[in-house]
Each structure stands twice: as C-alpha cells, then as structure tokens.
Amino acid sequence: MNEDDSQRLAQLYALKGYEISDNREDSDLVIINSCTVRQHAEDKAVSELGRLRKWKKAKQGRKIIFAGCAAQRLKKDLKKRFPFLDSVIGAKDYKDLFSRQDSKILSQYPQAKIFNSPISDYLTIMRGCSMKCSYCIVPAVRGPAVSSDFEEILNSAKNKVSTGIKELILLGQTVNCYKDREKNKTFTDLLKALSEIDGLERIKFMSPHPLFFTKDFFDLFSKEKKISRHIHLPVQSGCDKVLSAMKRGYKCADYLQIIEKLRKADDSVSISTDFIVGFPGETQKDFEETLKLAEKAKFSFAFCFKYSPRTDKPSDISDISDLQMSKRLSILLEKVKEISKKVFEGRIGKTEEVLAEKENYGKTSSGFNCAIIDSRKVKAGEKVQVKIEKTAGNKLYGKVLK
Ligand code: SF4
Numbered sequence: 321m322n323e324d325d326s327q328r329l330a331q332l333y334a335l336k337g338y339e340i341s342d343n344r345e346d347s348d349l350v351i352i353n354s355c356t357v358r359q360h361a362e363d364k365a366v367s368e369l370g371r372l373r374k375w376k377k378a379k380q381g382r383k384i385i386f387a388g389c390a391a392q393r394l395k396k397d398l399k400k401r402f403p404f405l406d407s408v409i410g411a412k413d414y415k416d417l418f419s420r421q422d423s424k425i426l427s428q429y430p431q432a433k434i435f436n437s438p439i440s441d442y443l444t445i446m447r448g449c450s451m452k453c454s455y456c457i458v459p460a461v462r463g464p465a466v467s468s469d470f471e472e473i474l475n476s477a478k479n480k481v482s483t484g485i486k487e488l489i490l491l492g493q494t495v496n497c498y499k500d501r502e503k504n505k506t507f508t509d510l511l512k513a514l515s516e517i518d519g520l521e522r523i524k525f526m527s528p529h530p531l532f533f534t535k536d537f538f539d540l541f542s543k544e545k546k547i548s549r550h551i552h553l554p555v556q557s558g559c560d561k562v563l564s565a566m567k568r569g570y571k572c573a574d575y576l577q578i579i580e581k582l583r584k585a586d587d588s589v590s591i592s593t594d595f596i597v598g599f600p601g602e603t604q605k606d607f608e609e610t611l612k613l614a615e616k617a618k619f620s621f622a623f624c625f626k627y628s629p630r631t632d633k634p635s636d637i638s639d640i641s642d643l644q645m646s647k648r649l650s651i652l653l654e655k656v657k658e659i660s661k662k663v664f665e666g667r668i669g670k671t672e673e674v675l676a677e678k679e680n681y682g683k684t685s686s687g688f689n690c691a692i693i694d695s696r697k698v699k700a701g702e703k704v705q706v707k708i709e710k711t712a713g714n715k716l717y718g719k720v721l722k
Contacts, residue, residue: 321387321442321444321491321492321493322353322355322388322484323442324442324443324444324491325353325387325388325411325414325444326351326353327361328370328414328418329351329353329387329409330415330591332418333349333351336681338448344375346380346441347382348382348383349382349383349385350372350375350382350383350384350385351385352365352368352369352372352384352385352386352387352388353385353387353388354386354388354389354390354567355388355389355390355393356388356389356390356392356393356457356461356630357456357457357458358625358628359628359629360628360631361390362390362394362646363391363392365386365388366390366394367606369384369386369402370402372384372395373402373403373404375379376404376663377404377433380501381408383407384405384406384407384465384662385405385406385408386398386402386407386408386409387408387409387410387411388409388410388411389410389411389412389458389461389462391408391409392410392411392412392413392461392462393457393460393461395410396410397528397708406722410461411461412461412462412463412502413462413599413712414447415447415466416576419549421441422511425649427620432619436629437487437677438484438677438678438700438701439484439485439486439487439677439700439701440485440486440487440488440489440677441480441485441488441489442489442491443476443480443486443488443489443490443491443575444468444490444491444492445463445467445468445473445476445490445491445492445495445498445510446466446467446468446492446493446494446495446497446498447462447463447465447466447468447492447493448462448463448464448465448466448493449462449464449465449493449494450464450465450494450497450566451494451529451569452491452567453556453566453567453568454565454566454567454636454681455566455596455599455629455630456630457631459501460494461703462493465492465493465494465497467492467498467499467500467501468500469500469502469503469704470500470503470510470513471507473504473510473514474513474514475516475575477514477517477520478517478620479694481517481518481519481520482519484518484701485520486520486521486522486675486701487521487522487523487524487675488522488523488524489524489525489526489527490514490523490524490525490526491509491526492525492527493527493628494527494528494529494531494532495507495525495526495527495528496525496528496529496532496533496537496538497529497531498510503543506536507532507534507537507605508534508536508537508540511523511537511540511544512540512544514546515546519702520546521546521675521703522546522547522548522675522685523546523547523548523705524548524550525548526552527552527553527554527594528551528552528553529554529568530553530555530568530569530574530578531569531570533578533581538581538585541582541585541586541658542585542586544685545673545685547590548686548687549586549588549590549684549685549686549687549719550589550590550591550592550620550684550685550686550687550688550722551582551589551590551591551592551595552592552593553578553579553591553592553620554593554594555572555574555575555593555594555597555613555617556568556595556596557595557596557599557602557606557609557610557613558609558610558611558612558613558614559570559572559602559606559609559711560572560603560606561606561611562599562601562602562606562610565599565600565601565605566596566599572609572613575617576616576692578628579591579617588685588686589686590620590663590686590687590688591617591618591619591620592619592620592621592622592623592687593612593617593619593622593623594614594622594623594624594625595614595622595623595624595625595652596625596626596627597610597624597625597626597627597645597648597649597652598627598638598640598645598648598649599627599628600635600637600639600640601637601639602627602638602640607648607651607652610615610651610652611651611655614652614655614656615655615659615697618659618662618663619656619659619660619663620660620663620686620687620688621656621714622652622656622660624635624649624652624653624656625649626642626645626646626649627640627645636667641668644654648698660714661703664688664711664714664716665711667686667688667708667711667716668708668709668710669707669708670708671705671706671707671708671710671721672684672685672686672688672690672705672706672716672718673685673703673704673705673706674692674698674703674704674705674706674718675701675702676692676698676699676701676702676703676704677700677704678700679697679698679699679700680692680693680697680698682698684706684716686714688716689714689715689716690706690715690716690717690718691715691716692704692706692717692718692719692720693709693718693719693720694720695721696720700718704720704721705720705721706719706721707719707721709718
C-alpha cells in the first residue's frame with residue numbers, strides 16, 4: 321500500500337509540474353513515504369530524514385516532505401526534531417489528498433508510474449483498519465476501515481486497463497471486508513464486476529483477513545479464473561493461545577479450513593503468509609506449534625518477523641529476549657525454506673497460466689515467477705499455458721503448450 325501511496329503522491333506532484341528523478345542531486349524535492357509497522361522501518365525513515373539536512377543546505381530552494389505512517393505517528397515532534405523539514409503529510413491525510421486526484425491522471429502523466437511493471441498496477445480499494453490486533457499500530461495511524469466508492473473503483477480500473485494494464489492488485493489492510501454500504505456492494509461483487517472488464521486478465525488482492533471469507537467468495541473463486549490463484553493470507557502464529565492474545569479473532573483450525581476451501585475450489589492455489597515470532601508470552605512449545613502449522617499449510621513462502629512493540633506499555637514489551645527471538649526466527653525461516661522448496665518442486669509437470677511481464681518471463685496465476693524456455697517469443701501482456709519442466713532459485717521454468 322505504501323508503494324501505491326508513493327505512486328499517487330508522485331502523480332499529485334506531476335500535476336504541479338514535477339517529474340520523478342532517480343538522482344537526488346538533480347532533484348528539487350524529496351518525499352519520504354514512511355512505514356511504522358515495525359520500529360526498524362520507522363528508524364530507517366527517520367535516519368534518512370536526518371541525512372537530508374546536508375542535501376537541503378547545499379542548494380537554495382530544495383524541499384523535503386516526510387509522509388506516511390511514521391509521519392502520522394511522530395507528527396508533533398518531527399518539526400521540532402527536524403526544523404529544516406518543509407512539510408509533514410500523515411497517512412490519515414492521504415484520503416482527502418488523493419480524493420481530489422482526477423482518476424485519469426495516470427494516463428495523462430505516465431511518467432508518474434513508479435510501480436515498475438508495464439502490465440500490472442495497484443488499486444487501493446479501502447483504507448485503514450477496524451480490527452484491533454494487539455501488536456499492530458495500523459488502526460492508530462491510518463484510522464478505521466473506509467471503503468472506496470464501488471463505481472469509482474470500476475472507473476479507475478477501466479482507466480488503468482485502457483493504458484495497457486492487464487493485472488490489477490487490489491489493496492486494503494483487510495481487503496476482503498470491502499463494503500460500499502450505500503450501494504450495498506461487497507468484495508465479491510467488486511471482484512465479479514472487475515472480472516467483466518475486457519482486457520483485464522488477472523485480479524490479485526492483498527491482504528485478506530481470515531475472518532472475512534464468505535460462501536459467495538468461494539463460489540466466485542471456483543469459477544472465475546481471472547482471480548489470481550495466489551492468496552497471501554497472514555496467519556501470524558500457529559498457536560491458538562498466541563492468536564487469542566494477538567486478538568486475531570480466529571483459531572488455527574479456522575485458518576486451515578479456509579486454506580482447504582481455497583484448494584478445494586482450485587488445487588493450483590498457492591498460499592503465502594506472514595508470521596510474527598516472539599510475541600509476549602510465546603513459549604518454546606507455542607513456537608513449535610507455529611512450525612507445525614507451517615508444515616500443514618504448505619506455504620509457498622512466508623514473511624517472517626521478530627515481534628516489534630509499538631508502544632512503551634509494559635504489556636507490549638516481550639518477555640522473550642532478542643537472542644531467543646532471533647533463534648526462533650532463523651528456525652522458522654529454515655522451515656519455510658524447506659516447505660517452499662517442496663512446493664516449488666511439486667509444480668514440475670503441472671500446467672500453469674503465465675501472464676508475461678516481459679519477453680518470455682512472467683508470473684503464474686499461482687504467483688510464481690516463471691521463465692519460458694522455448695523458442696517461441698511470448699510478449700509482455702500475453703497470457704499462455706506453460707508446462708513446468710524444472711525449478712531453480714525461486715523460479716519455475718517451462719514451455720508453452722501449443
Ligand atoms: S488486521 Fe492487519 S492492519 Fe488490521 S490491526 Fe490486524 S494486523 Fe493491523
């Protein structure tokens with residue numbers, strides 16, 4: 321979502337006459353779009369800001385904007401700590417800022433596209449989050465969940481497709497709880513309407529929350545092949561006690577049942593996830609349950625993180641030492657690697673739908689990078705059926721089925 325926000329900021333400044341530059345020395349304005357989901361991300365953004373002091377001093381008229389979630393969290397102190405900062409745009413300001421944006425901006429200012437794929441683009445369909453996961457700062461910095469207007473989303477999607485976009489990645493903190501209350505439209509209604517757009521070949525979404533899967537969704541998913549067969553479904557822990565302390569609202573069995581339903585709808589589905597290790601109170605035995613869940617779920621990959629407290633409240637500080645967390649993290653990463661290797665190997669001999677991003681290279685509907693290894697040239701934007709022959713270095717290799 322931060323990448324999409326950065327792109328929208330770039331479009332907004334394109335309207336004011338700015339262009340994106342790779343070279344800071346040639347630039348008149350630097351915008352840092354920050355993240356605060358973990359302390360490390362926030363620290364990185366803030367230290368980058370500190371380093372810009374020299375850059376600003378070196379030439380008159382240079383400007384710095386600090387934006388995003390860390391900007392929202394630190395808003396009050398930032399100007400005091402960094403008096404050379406020109407402006408602060410918190411994540412909560414984005415909604416108003418972007419709602420003034422003409423949805424046709426992208427076609428008028430193609431130079432403002434910073435998401436580096438000629439055929440794929442993001443589409444934010446909701447902002448904020450109304451869940452209360454105990455480790456998460458997102459609801460505080462982005463506010464409660466607010467869904468965008470159904471028709472506006474469809475218009476944006478059509479505009480993007482008219483510029484050559486073939487794949488849309490729908491974004492939202494809990495994307496599948498999307499609801500346009502006024503028009504009584506659900507996430508499934510949106511997927512259905514999007515799948516009817518001519519020229520749009522693939523629809524991805526991230527990240528869904530296990531609590532918001534509906535029967536309607538599974539029914540549509542089983543028959544609408546434009547919906548990507550890769551689902552990133554954060555689980556966070558494989559231990560019911562920890563999930564309850566995290567206030568995630570589901571148990572491991574519920575999570576595994578969703579995966580089962582997705583795979584029943586289409587056995588080519590691949591599932592990836594997020595894990596947090598070292599949550600306060602997580603025992604070695606609890607952690608081992610996470611390893612077991614990873615085995616059962618057969619994830620194609622997982623983002624694994626050490627727990628990072630976002631407040632100074634004693635209850636938020638983990639009783640698990642950093643060393644212990646690091647040990648658990650490396651054990652989990654090793655386990656995920658082992659599982660993922662088997663998942664990749666399991667694709668050999670299977671037929672996968674590949675949407676090419678560039679010549680003879682693209683992603684399968686199930687989310688794997690795939691190189692096409694035959695003499696036929698498959699161009700960017702082409703969709704082909706590929707028989708997988710081998711796998712190496714997190715990539716599948718295959719030949720186009722004639
Ligand atoms: S659902 Fe996601 S964004 Fe919302 S509070 Fe939980 S972890 Fe944070």
